[in-house]
Amino acid sequence: MGQLLEVTDLRVTYGGVVAVDDVSLHVAEGEVVGLIGPNGAGKSSFIDGLTGYLPRRGGHVEFEGRSLDGLATYAVARRGLVRTFQSVELFDDLTVEENLLVAAERPRLVTMLRDLVLPSRPEGVDDVAWARMLCELDDVAHRYPQELSHGQRKLVGVARALAQRPRLVLMDEPAAGLDTEESLAFGRRLRSLPGHGVSVLLVDHDMGLVLSVCDRIVVIDFGKVIASGTPEEIRADEAVIAAYLGGVDARH
Amino acid sequence: MTSYVLFLLLGLGAGSVYSLLGLGMVLKYRSTGVVDFAQGAIAMWGAYVFLRLRLTGKLELPWFALPHEISLGTGMAIVPALLITLVYGTVLGLVVFFLVYRPLLRAAPLTKVCASVGVTLFFEAVAVLNFGTTATSAPPVLPSKAFVISGVVIPGDRIWIAGIVVAIAVALTVTFRYTRFGLATRAGAENEMGAALIGLSATRIAARNWVLATLLATLSGVLITPISSLDPTSYTLFVVPALGAVLIGRFESFWITTAAGLGLGIVQSELVKLQTVFTWLPQQGLSDGVPFLIILVTMSLAAKRLGARGATGTLRNPSLGRPTRPGATALLAFAVGVVVLVALHGSLRAAFMASIVTVCLALGLVVLTGYVGQVSLAQMSFAGFGAFVLSHLGHSVGMPFFLALLISALSAVPLGILMGLPALRVRGVNLAVVTLAAAAAMDALVFSSVKFTGGLGGRKIGSPELFGLDLGIAKGNSYPRVVFGVMLLVVVIGAGYCVARLRTSATGRMLVAVRSNERAASAVGIRVAPVKLYVFALSAFLSGLGGGLLAYEQSSVSSSTFTAQASLSLLALVYVAGVGRIAGAVVAGIMFASDGLFVSFLDKTLHVGQYQTVVAGIALALTAIQNPDGVASNMAGERGPGPRVAALRDRIIPRRHRPVVLDVPGQDGAFVEDVAGPTPVSRA
Numbered sequence: 001m002g003q004l005l006e007v008t009d010l011r012v013t014y015g016g017v018v019a020v021d022d023v024s025l026h027v028a029e030g031e032v033v034g035l036i037g038p039n040g041a042g043k044s045s046f047i048d049g050l051t052g053y054l055p056r057r058g059g060h061v062e063f064e065g066r067s068l069d070g071l072a073t074y075a076v077a078r079r080g081l082v083r084t085f086q087s088v089e090l091f092d093d094l095t096v097e098e099n100l101l102v103a104a105e106r107p108r109l110v111t112m113l114r115d116l117v118l119p120s121r122p123e124g125v126d127d128v129a130w131a132r133m134l135c136e137l138d139d140v141a142h143r144y145p146q147e148l149s150h151g152q153r154k155l156v157g158v159a160r161a162l163a164q165r166p167r168l169v170l171m172d173e174p175a176a177g178l179d180t181e182e183s184l185a186f187g188r189r190l191r192s193l194p195g196h197g198v199s200v201l202l203v204d205h206d207m208g209l210v211l212s213v214c215d216r217i218v219v220i221d222f223g224k225v226i227a228s229g230t231p232e233e234i235r236a237d238e239a240v241i242a243a244y245l246g247g248v249d250a251r252h
Numbered sequence: 253m254t255s256y257v258l259f260l261l262l263g264l265g266a267g268s269v270y271s272l273l274g275l276g277m278v279l280k281y282r283s284t285g286v287v288d289f290a291q292g293a294i295a296m297w298g299a300y301v302f303l304r305l306r307l308t309g310k311l312e313l314p315w316f317a318l319p320h321e322i323s324l325g326t327g328m329a330i331v332p333a334l335l336i337t338l339v340y341g342t343v344l345g346l347v348v349f350f351l352v353y354r355p356l357l358r359a360a361p362l363t364k365v366c367a368s369v370g371v372t373l374f375f376e377a378v379a380v381l382n383f384g385t386t387a388t389s390a391p392p393v394l395p396s397k398a399f400v401i402s403g404v405v406i407p408g409d410r411i412w413i414a415g416i417v418v419a420i421a422v423a424l425t426v427t428f429r430y431t432r433f434g435l436a437t438r439a440g441a442e443n444e445m446g447a448a449l450i451g452l453s454a455t456r457i458a459a460r461n462w463v464l465a466t467l468l469a470t471l472s473g474v475l476i477t478p479i480s481s482l483d484p485t486s487y488t489l490f491v492v493p494a495l496g497a498v499l500i501g502r503f504e505s506f507w508i509t510t511a512a513g514l515g516l517g518i519v520q521s522e523l524v525k526l527q528t529v530f531t532w533l534p535q536q537g538l539s540d541g542v543p544f545l546i547i548l549v550t551m552s553l554a555a556k557r558l559g560a561r562g563a564t565g566t567l568r569n570p571s572l573g574r575p576t577r578p579g580a581t582a583l584l585a586f587a588v589g590v591v592v593l594v595a596l597h598g599s600l601r602a603a604f605m606a607s608i609v610t611v612c613l614a615l616g617l618v619v620l621t622g623y624v625g626q627v628s629l630a631q632m633s634f635a636g637f638g639a640f641v642l643s644h645l646g647h648s649v650g651m652p653f654f655l656a657l658l659i660s661a662l663s664a665v666p667l668g669i670l671m672g673l674p675a676l677r678v679r680g681v682n683l684a685v686v687t688l689a690a691a692a693a694m695d696a697l698v699f700s701s702v703k704f705t706g707g708l709g710g711r712k713i714g715s716p717e718l719f720g721l722d723l724g725i726a727k728g729n730s731y732p733r734v735v736f737g738v739m740l741l742v743v744v745i746g747a748g749y750c751v752a753r754l755r756t757s758a759t760g761r762m763l764v765a766v767r768s769n770e771r772a773a774s775a776v777g778i779r780v781a782p783v784k785l786y787v788f789a790l791s792a793f794l795s796g797l798g799g800g801l802l803a804y805e806q807s808s809v810s811s812s813t814f815t816a817q818a819s820l821s822l823l824a825l826v827y828v829a830g831v832g833r834i835a836g837a838v839v840a841g842i843m844f845a846s847d848g849l850f851v852s853f854l855d856k857t858l859h860v861g862q863y864q865t866v867v868a869g870i871a872l873a874l875t876a877i878q879n880p881d882g883v884a885s886n887m888a889g890e891r892g893p894g895p896r897v898a899a900l901r902d903r904i905i906p907r908r909h910r911p912v913v914l915d916v917p918g919q920d921g922a923f924v925e926d927v928a929g930p931t932p933v934s935r936a
Contacts (some may be wrong), residue, residue: 029881053771073774074773074775074777074780077777077803082773082775082777085772091769091772092769093572093767094761098764100522101758102761107759111764115754116754117750117762119753119758119760124917161775232262
């Protein structure tokens, strides 16, 4: 199995503050990798830096053997490396179905001109149907995002990413705000993705979810990798326990 | 050399006015988030009040019915007249603030812009009614004794006026830096919610700033009249260079705004001088046009982040419609249109035709502002360009009209793309100002060309022809002809149909996605920049088309139809009508257009003729306050293009039963009802 995503020494800074401090990480084809860390550890900054939403101050990102350095955000998505947002960021003026369609279809200039006089039928309907089925959104397909519960909106965000038929999805806290049952159901769906040719980098701080679905886990704190390994190894890792449990202990 | 210095000093006059107006606009923006286009009109009004006090001793009320003046004796000296004018300005500021802007404090920025356009129209119209349109000149206010410094004769009043402006800028800077009032205003501009939480009353702060800004406007009116003759409309346009100064000062810095205002005045003045030296320079419009070009270029290149205001409600988009069954709607609209054409005659039929043309112009804004959330105050410039290109197409060769229209509409497209470039960098109200500068530049540089626009007389347009058939609005004694109206209906309803279908196409989804959330749009692989350019191009196309139709309708075109002010009015009335839906364009054309059906009908039945613009101004401001989301959205209620209209349509043209197709949206773009229940047509 070749590496799908290879991140070397990624560095993201805000002014003088180093949010991501030379983090390296890789995801192989068909893997579900977890990236966890306490609040403020630099998880979201890592995704932003990786996908071009924040400028990289150092490091190198390779996807399917090709460099992503200097690519604009939309171009990263078109390469098949797709992200979701912690704050979901759906298109509020479009229905759920349209939210997925707009992700699946990428009209070229010819289509854009033809749509002026003879609108095309939606392309990518199969991808949308697939993503919708996977996230069980059939019932709400024609509703607007604002009419949905928080959990459903999160799912729409994931489905919108999947509708692009990505090779790898970066999920930024997809389970935050879900109740236990929703979270479990979400875990099952996530686990099925590699079977559909989609690898996953899951960023979350729901330890239960991450430990139960990931093949491999990378733990960061204060912008640095403090541990990586299988869920069992992470469970036993002392640095991780210190970062998580130690923090908890200190607070009590 | 000395003459260059002289022109520099002469430019201080206009520059000071730009600065004063600009300073007032900064105050208003910082305290209320309103970019007040009415600042120039207020200055004009203040100037008239002052002038009338001095010459006749009468106090002018902003009203046109009897008695609109109060006699305070005979002509006054400068000082008492000035004092009374300033008190008057204070009251006027308070009244306008509490009547118009206070209710709009939380409204979307564009709603506020519309209200300010309404205020502008009101004051212009009242001034026309009370003082007529001829320009008057005023006796000097400031000592105009000339200084002579090393051989250069310096006009004293310009030095005085510039001195006053700089003094005011210093006073404002000091006030805002060191007093509690200034601190409170800054706090409110930074974070309105936070300011409210620590017990600052946003309304009180805003009212004070508003009064201050109104006083500055009044003062600038008083000071400029002796230099530049006074008439009801020309002062309004001073806001454009003033806004340029404000933009350069980032809606924030008093110093930079003042310097930029003075600088613009000087540049304009020096250009006049340069024109006399270098005869190869274009002789028209240079001094008016170049400063706007400067604004345009600076803003397109430099401003990535312009001082935004940290209001509680950030830029909200107007509500968006979802066309259902555009085909059936179009057919029905055509049928109704033909009936109306035949039923009406004379001036009302002509007014209906004018309405249809406005609908086409409005469609350009529906795609631009409604679908993608961009703003353009240059729509009439596109229209004008299209119209003049049409006038040059050589109407005698029997070119079918649709080909001529197509060419003129396409000719506006490159302009639209050019206008889209600043949109890649600036947004919202800043974009509005930049496009207004572009419109003013077009006015000054392109539409002033006699070769292109035929000068004051304009250019004649031949009748539209189709394979030898004359479709013109007039033939022999018959005017306006039904056949011309039918042609208009076909073209405009066709355009509306395409715009409606676009909304539910792949491209339409992409447009709306960009409007909703640019960040997320790029995350699903949408490249935002070309999408914006595309919609600017499309919008310019529709405007150019509207311009061509307008030219056919009026049988001639003149540049006075396509001013920056006309663009401002167009945006205001379409926005107020409901820019997010095609019904809004229709409402704008039929109900709101000043030469349209409804207004003409009122004119004919109620004889409101001369008061029409006053009423329009008030109506515009009122409607903005009442329907921040547009009349059409209100008409439509919770869902769709008016449930009753839709129900009626569905009864007249029954929906064909379509086979149920799982997962695939229906052919009209509406989702198949049998599966999903009632078609969701619009968002609340």
